Amino acid sequence: MHTLEQLRRGELDGAHVLRLRGGLQELPDDVLRLADTLEVLDLSDNRLATLPDWLPRLSRLRIVFCSNNPFTTLPAVLGQCESLTTIGFKSCRIDHVPAQALPPQLRWLILTDNRIAELPEALGDCRNLQKLALAGNQLATLPERMAGLNALELLRISANRLTALPDWIGQLPRLAWLAYAGNPFCAEQEQLVLQRQGLPAIDWSELELGTLLGHGASGMIHQAHWHAASGDGCEVALKLFKGAVTSDGLPDSEMATWIQAGNHLQLISLLGRLDGHPQQAQGLVMPLIGPDFHALAGPPSLESCTRDVYPAGVQLPLSQVHRMALDLASVAAHLHENGVLHGDFYAHNTLHDGQGGVLVGDFGAASLLPDDAERSKGLQRVEVRAWGYLLEELLQHSLPPAAGEQALAEALNALLADCLQPDPGLRPLMGEVHARLCCIR
Structure with missing residues (x-):
């Protein structure tokens, strides 16, 4: 974190990143000291309601974060920042998004947890837009011109x-990760699942909180000791949701989809839901995964936008890539057969043991598939592309084919090309993907 005093004393001259906190009500023009170098400006957790007209003078500015500020309008001045690619205004009070606020190079727009009821048609003209986060608003429709966001x-x-999911969503050629749960058109379906297959309640008093294991968009995961009333205690993992609305959706939607997913050898199961938390926090209790399992990759960075970041030097035998791809296809096919779109089928949500064994969890972005078979298949093919991206990354981090593996490499690359078809209708469904992998030797 930086301070205005550091800025004014010249200690930050030449900086590429500036992070200011401290209850700012306006952005002082001292920031113009960095006009020729500043690329990332983080003003989150202040008291800002506007941004200054001189902002475009920061000629190299690429990224602006202003989350947790009392903005009611997305500042129009952002649209004049010609180098700006990433905008984050999460958990503000925004109810108006003017077309003028959208910069020409926009790549990543975060407007989660605001009060937006309408978006400008001009959003559909943002041809570079790769990542769009709109969960937790008041949108009843989406602009038709968004169908052109290729x-x-x-x-x-x-x-x-x-009240409905636009048909064009399933036709977007590069869309791979989609979350739509918690809207009126699927709320009844989610409630039926929760009522029909409710999770056992696990009281907060039965849990002894331990080490923080990790965190994601929707919550924090802790190790905990469960003093089960019905028997001996055991070690579990407890996911505590961050709030009523997360970056991906609603806790109830996550519970419904996780329940609907059922059991699979490579799926992390659920033991119960949290009850009786002192602050009424919601949570889920899961088995504790052994220390041999680690995240396959880290989440996307500001630079990679939608693609995961792998540890340096990762190289996997091609036979191991085949096994992982097979098991991940089996998981995805199982989810689709059970009416669930995972929505976040990523390496950073995949645990692996270093020997080819994998586990998939985190249903924060999951949605229930519609009952209509053709609409369901269209959405499944969106996730086939996500699986294809994951296979592409595994192949990029694989060792050269060993003796006798050339045919395996060719078959995997042919399958990859089919899964990344820009025409969604030409992609195979996950059941076919799994069947083809089973035939590859």
Whole structure:
């Protein structure tokens, strides 16, 4: 974190990144000291309601974060920042998004947890837009011109007021990660699952909180000791949701989809839901995964936008890539057969043991598939592309084919090409993907 005093004393001259906190009500023009170098400006957790007219003078500015500020309008001045690619205004009070606020190079737009009821048609003209986060707003419709967002890869529209999912969503050529749960058109379906297959309640008093294991968009995961009333205690993992609305949607939607997913050898199961938390926090209790399992990759960075970041030097035998791809296809096919779209089928949500064994969890962005078979298949083919991206990354981090593996490499690359078809209708369904992998030797 930086201070205005550091800025004014010249200690930050030449900086590429500036992070200011401290209850700012306006952005002082001292920031112009960095006009020729500043690329990332983080003003989150202040008291800002406007941004200054001189902002475009920061000629190299690429990224602006202003989350947790009392903005009611997305500042129009952002649209004049010609180098700006990433905008984050999460958990503000925004109810108006003017077309003028959208910069020409926009790549990543985060407007989660605001009060937006309408978006400008001009959003559909943002041809570089790859990642769009709109969960937790008041949208009843989406602009029709969004059908032309041919670069869009990730879309979060959960927890809005949509009465239907537009048909064009399943036709976007690059869309791979989609979340739409918690809208009126699927709320009844989610409630039926929760009522029909409710999770056992596990009281907070039965849990002894331990080490923080990790965190994601929707919550924090802790190790905990469960003093089960019905028997001996055991070690478990407890996911505590961050709030009523997360980056991906609603806790109830996550519970419904996780329940609907059922059991699979490579799926992390659920033991119960948290009850009786002192602050009424919601949570889920899961088995504790052994220390041999680690995240396959880290989440996307500001630079990679939609693609995961792998540890340096990762190299996997091609036979191991085949096994992992087979098991991940089996998981995805199982989810689709059970009416669930995972929505976040990523390496960073995949645990692996270093020997080819994998586990998939985190249903924060998951949605229930529609009953209509053709609409369901269209959405499944969106996730086939996500699986294809994961296979592509595994192949990029694989060792050269060993003796006798050339045919395996060719078959995997042929399958990859089919899964990344820009025409969604030409992609195979996950059941076919799994069957083809089973035949590859």
